[in-house]
Amino acid sequence: MKELKVQPIKNGTVIDHITPGAALKVLKILDIPEQERDSIVSVVMHVEGKTGKKDIVKIENRELRAEEVDKIALIAPDATINIIRNYEVAEKHRVGIPDEIVGIVTCGNPNCISNAREPVTPRFVVKQRKPLRIQCAYCERELKDISAGLL
Amino acid sequence: MTFVGRDIVSIKDLSKEEILHVLDRAEDMVPAARGTEQNTLMQGKIMASLFFEPSTRTRLSFETAMKRLGGGVVGFAQPDATSLKKGETLADTIRTAEQYCDIIAMRHPQEGSARLAAEFAQVPVINGGDGAGHHPTQCLLDLFTIRKEKGSISDNRVALIGDLKYGRTVHSLAYALSLFQADIVFIAPQQLQMPSEVVEECQEMGARISFETQLETVIDDLDVLYVTRIQKERFPDPEEYNKVVGIYKVDLPLLEMAKEDVIVMHPLPRVYEIDSQVDGRPQAAYFRQAFNGVPVRMALISLVLGGIK
Ligand SMILES: Nc1ncnc2c1ncn2[C@@H]1O[C@H](COP(=O)(O)OP(=O)(O)OP(=O)(O)O)[C@@H](O)[C@H]1O
Ligand SMILES: [Mg+2]
Ligand SMILES: [Zn+2]
Numbered sequence: 001m002k003e004l005k006v007q008p009i010k011n012g013t014v015i016d017h018i019t020p021g022a023a024l025k026v027l028k029i030l031d032i033p034e035q036e037r038d039s040i041v042s043v044v045m046h047v048e049g050k051t052g053k054k055d056i057v058k059i060e061n062r063e064l065r066a067e068e069v070d071k072i073a074l075i076a077p078d079a080t081i082n083i084i085r086n087y088e089v090a091e092k093h094r095v096g097i098p099d100e101i102v103g104i105v106t107c108g109n110p111n112c113i114s115n116a117r118e119p120v121t122p123r124f125v126v127k128q129r130k131p132l133r134i135q136c137a138y139c140e141r142e143l144k145d146i147s148a149g150l151l
Numbered sequence: 152m153t154f155v156g157r158d159i160v161s162i163k164d165l166s167k168e169e170i171l172h173v174l175d176r177a178e179d180m181v182p183a184a185r186g187t188e189q190n191t192l193m194q195g196k197i198m199a200s201l202f203f204e205p206s207t208r209t210r211l212s213f214e215t216a217m218k219r220l221g222g223g224v225v226g227f228a229q230p231d232a233t234s235l236k237k238g239e240t241l242a243d244t245i246r247t248a249e250q251y252c253d254i255i256a257m258r259h260p261q262e263g264s265a266r267l268a269a270e271f272a273q274v275p276v277i278n279g280g281d282g283a284g285h286h287p288t289q290c291l292l293d294l295f296t297i298r299k300e301k302g303s304i305s306d307n308r309v310a311l312i313g314d315l316k317y318g319r320t321v322h323s324l325a326y327a328l329s330l331f332q333a334d335i336v337f338i339a340p341q342q343l344q345m346p347s348e349v350v351e352e353c354q355e356m357g358a359r360i361s362f363e364t365q366l367e368t369v370i371d372d373l374d375v376l377y378v379t380r381i382q383k384e385r386f387p388d389p390e391e392y393n394k395v396v397g398i399y400k401v402d403l404p405l406l407e408m409a410k411e412d413v414i415v416m417h418p419l420p421r422v423y424e425i426d427s428q429v430d431g432r433p434q435a436a437y438f439r440q441a442f443n444g445v446p447v448r449m450a451l452i453s454l455v456l457g458g459i460k
């Protein structure tokens with residue numbers, strides 16, 4: 001049997017290969033503490049994996065859909081989503097950068113209207129995936145420092 | 152190709168064919184723009200002219216355009232006059248203003264404001280400048296001027312001169328000229344040269360691009376001089392500023408060195424960069440260019456509101 005870094009769960013989702021240190025941001029982006037009040041959620045950080053350190057998040061009794069999880073690709077591009085059914089990995093997906101990134105990062109341009117007191121959610125268009133380049137849908141500036149723009 | 156109901160936020164919202172179509176329709180509007188013909192295409196329609204930042208040419212020519220089409224204009228020229236002062240959001244101002252009009256022409260000091268307004272408004276929004284962002288009608292009237300004065304857009308060597316780094320009009324113009332495969336020379340002091348993103352985009356589109364720091368070295372080979380204002384604030388050292396202003400000044404001795412049929416354009420207002428002695432010369436196209444803002448905006452308003460095809 002495989003060695004499990006986290007307690008085995010019967011059903012749920014394991015987000016694996018999260019960039020080390022990014023697990024809490026992942027939870028925040030997915031709004032897990034709010035959305036999954038009835039699920040047991042465990043977080044393991046800085047686990048030694050086959051290819052270096054990583055973080056892992058485990059959510060019991062909830063199967064996250066790939067599109068919802070794609071949002072985290074911005075901060076954890078190597079993450080995998082494992083759907084666990086009856087203790088086994090039933091499905092595995094890699095996160096993919098969506099075409100549009102909505103409500104995760106704010107624009108770095110202080111004179112951008114999306115940073116003013118307006119009823120809009122910051123939105124970015126993905127111009128290039130590797131390396132990731134995103135452009136504000138309002139002022140069209142490229143966001144140079146993505147992690148600094150995280151909401 | 153249909154323009155009905157569309158927002159015009161950036162020149163990139165229009166294809167090359169669409170740009171040419173606007174220029175053709177603008178040509179038809181010239182007599183009415185001068186007032187030598189009557190036009191009632193927009194009779195019964197109202198344009199809201201929302202200027203959250205002062206402007207002379209853009210606002211006046213938008214309003215003149217609508218009036219020359221027989222339409223009405225409401226709006227403001229200063230943000231102080233509006234409830235923005237009381238803290239109203241742009242989104243709310245737009246959703247209110249559109250209750251009273253068929254089309255919105257706006258200028259706002261923040262980048263992305265026109266895009267935001269277009270998202271909230273049901274009526275079409277035409278961007279008259281959003282901070283350091285876009286100014287598509289300026290770009291269209293610049294293209295219109297070049298074509299009208301020189302017969303075509305593509306067969307020219309066009310120099311963009313002055314502040315190419317911060318000037319919003321030159322970025323859009325460089326893009327648009329590249330659509331037409333023009334030959335473009337960027338003439339600016341090192342610290343005010345065209346941003347590399349813009350240059351790369353132009354090159355990818357197939358434009359022939361070159362760079363100069365002196366105007367005199369290439370003057371004899373240019374068909375269009377597009378002069379822009381260099382702002383004093385860009386220079387920490389006033390002496391440095393004075394030097395630069397001198398280098399890029401267009402005056403009679405410089406015109407002597409140029410092709411006889413060169414044209415001098417400027418988005419205006421100009422300060423020192425074009426000597427007033429040039430004004431009387433046939434090469435001085437800048438006031439004709441300012442006039443061209445009227446037929447171009449007439450065409451755009453009529454297209455977007457379905458008055459013409
Ligand atoms: N029943 C379970 N309960 C909790 N975690 C599990 C369960 N089954 C697998 N996992 C965890 O889910 C992740 C993926 O499991 P898998 O068996 O596919 O590992 P793997 O072969 O190393 O996959 P990968 O190539 O994605 O790293 C691992 O972190 C594993 O520890
Ligand atoms: Mg593994
Ligand atoms: Zn922005």
